[in-house]
Amino acid sequence: MNALLIKNGRLLDPASGRDETTSILLQDGRVACFGAEADSQAGDADVIDAKGLLVAPGFIDIHTHLREPGREDKETIYTGTRAAAAGGYTTVCPIPNTDPVIDTQTGLKFVLSRAESDAVVNVMPFAAVTRGQKGEEIVEFGDLVYYGARGFTDDGHPIMNSEIMRRALEYSAMFDVPILDHCEDAALADGGSMHEGHVSTKLGLKGIPAVAESLQVARDVELAAFTGGHIHIMHVSKEVSLHHVRAGKARGVKVTCEVTPHHLTLTDDELADFNTCAKVNPCLGASDDREALIEALLNGTIDCIATDHAPHTDIEKDQPITDAPFGMIGLETAFAVLYTELVLPGRVPLELIIEKMTSAPAKVLHFEPRGTLAPGAPADVVLIDLDRKWEVTRDGFLSKSKNSPYVGRQLQGGIEATIVGGRVVYRDGRIVV
Ligand SMILES: [Zn+2]
Ligand SMILES: [Zn+2]
Structure with a gap:
């Protein structure tokens, strides 16, 4: 069974009104549980330490x-x-x-x-x-x-x-x-x-x-x-x-x-x-x-x-x-x-x-329960570093095209990881699947 425990992050889920520093356990492609329950049920789950990061629905x-x-x-x-x-x-x-x-x-x-x-x-x-x-x-x-x-x-x-x-x-x-x-x-x-x-x-x-x-x-x-x-x-x-x-x-x-x-x-x-x-x-x-x-x-x-x-x-x-x-x-x-x-x-x-x-x-689009991190919802999650400053460059895009008016701009807020159905697909600037 695939399981992923995301610890110490600031979990912000507007749909459920949750905004707190806590753990979230993703299991078999779904959100399983939070907090102490997540920590105790994690077993041999992979662990991401999200200290200092925002954890939000994808x-x-x-x-x-x-x-x-x-x-x-x-x-x-x-x-x-x-x-x-x-x-x-x-x-x-x-x-x-x-x-x-x-x-x-x-x-x-x-x-x-x-x-x-x-x-x-x-x-x-x-x-x-x-x-x-x-x-x-x-x-x-x-x-x-x-x-x-x-x-x-x-x-x-x-x-x-x-x-x-x-x-x-x-x-x-x-x-x-x-x-x-x-x-x-x-x-x-x-x-x-x-x-x-x-x-x-x-x-x-x-x-x-x-x-x-x-x-x-x-x-x-x-x-x-x-x-x-x-x-x-x-x-x-x-x-x-x-x-x-x-x-x-x-x-x-x-x-x-x-x-x-x-x-x-x-x-x-x-x-x-x-x-x-x-x-x-x-x-x-x-x-x-x-x-x-x-x-x-x-x-x-x-x-x-x-x-x-x-x-x-x-x-x-x-x-x-x-x-x-x-x-x-x-x-x-x-x-x-x-x-x-x-x-x-x-x-x-x-x-x-x-x-x-x-x-x-x-x-x-009637995609619910996507778009929230409620228990049972698809384990689609994004981890964001709100403090990271970065410059938009043509070479930085994974898109095949580069037609962005923001090239050359300094922005703040970096995507650290993207998780789809409980599987990490993007992390530290790279696609990892
Ligand atoms: Zn149009
Ligand atoms: Zn269009």
Whole structure:
């Protein structure tokens, strides 16, 4: 029987309200018990001395582009899940905008079998809403749920056809799985490279107005209200969108949303030197947007944090800003960025950040009892050194791609170890399986 005793760490588990220095025993892939009971039942278990470390549930990322199949030059299930483990993530949800798009049971089976052989963390895939993500014809919804789709999304593309979104949300209500939407009015956003505001005007770049996002958020909330389906707004980024989410929640609509670490910590000023690594979709907003997102994280309008880890090659990113693709990687910097930029300055409590990266995404996707360290829950754990300072370097990434705007930054908060199903997969800067 495999068993692991983690001693002397500060156990922080927001879902159970536990925050104390104690032992935790992991046995046969599950959380077994705590404290003196854990010490006495450990027997010949392996032991990790976590003195001075934070012990938390492993992070859950519900928005990860792993690029396989089709763009293995950018990332694979092998490399992407290693990057996840290095970032403290124990579960990721790959986005189906691959080549081919994951829109059939064959595609889904490929991802699951590749995860079985190559992944070092749990992989909970989504399927596309429409065939080929063309926005025209809905996939075999029930079939894909049966074969393991944990949600449906055409992310990478907005769903412009409201009739399609209506039908998708009706299926959502029927099968109790969320529709995750990349909210963007295609016509309003067309040709834009960054947020429409004074920075875009100064740079002479075509901007994307905030209303391109908020219009679709408003429509999705209305359709969720109409159908009873669950709409999850991906990577909410603009203040004006939050009003619709808040109003929907107040009306009892099944609407949830996520925010990325980059939208919480960066603004469109990052584009001032034409840094293509800061070109993301949705684009980085103004400082008012960033402040509103932080406020919405604190007051519960925003349900959880997700990375939108979007790997791209240097060749693609080394183009003029108007031609470079949207996206940045995020798995390996997410926690340290949030800790350095939001927790240390006293903006957001550590416990809330951990909750929004663990039990909160588990709740959105019905992954419970993942996301907590309650007895019987999967033994997915992260050990963090909150005092460790480190510099983000290109060479340091386990991801195949290096497109991060945080390269060169000093951050605080280092992942010491990542444990998946009771097995240590990452420790002291290395994958150990
Ligand atoms: Zn998106
Ligand atoms: Zn995405």
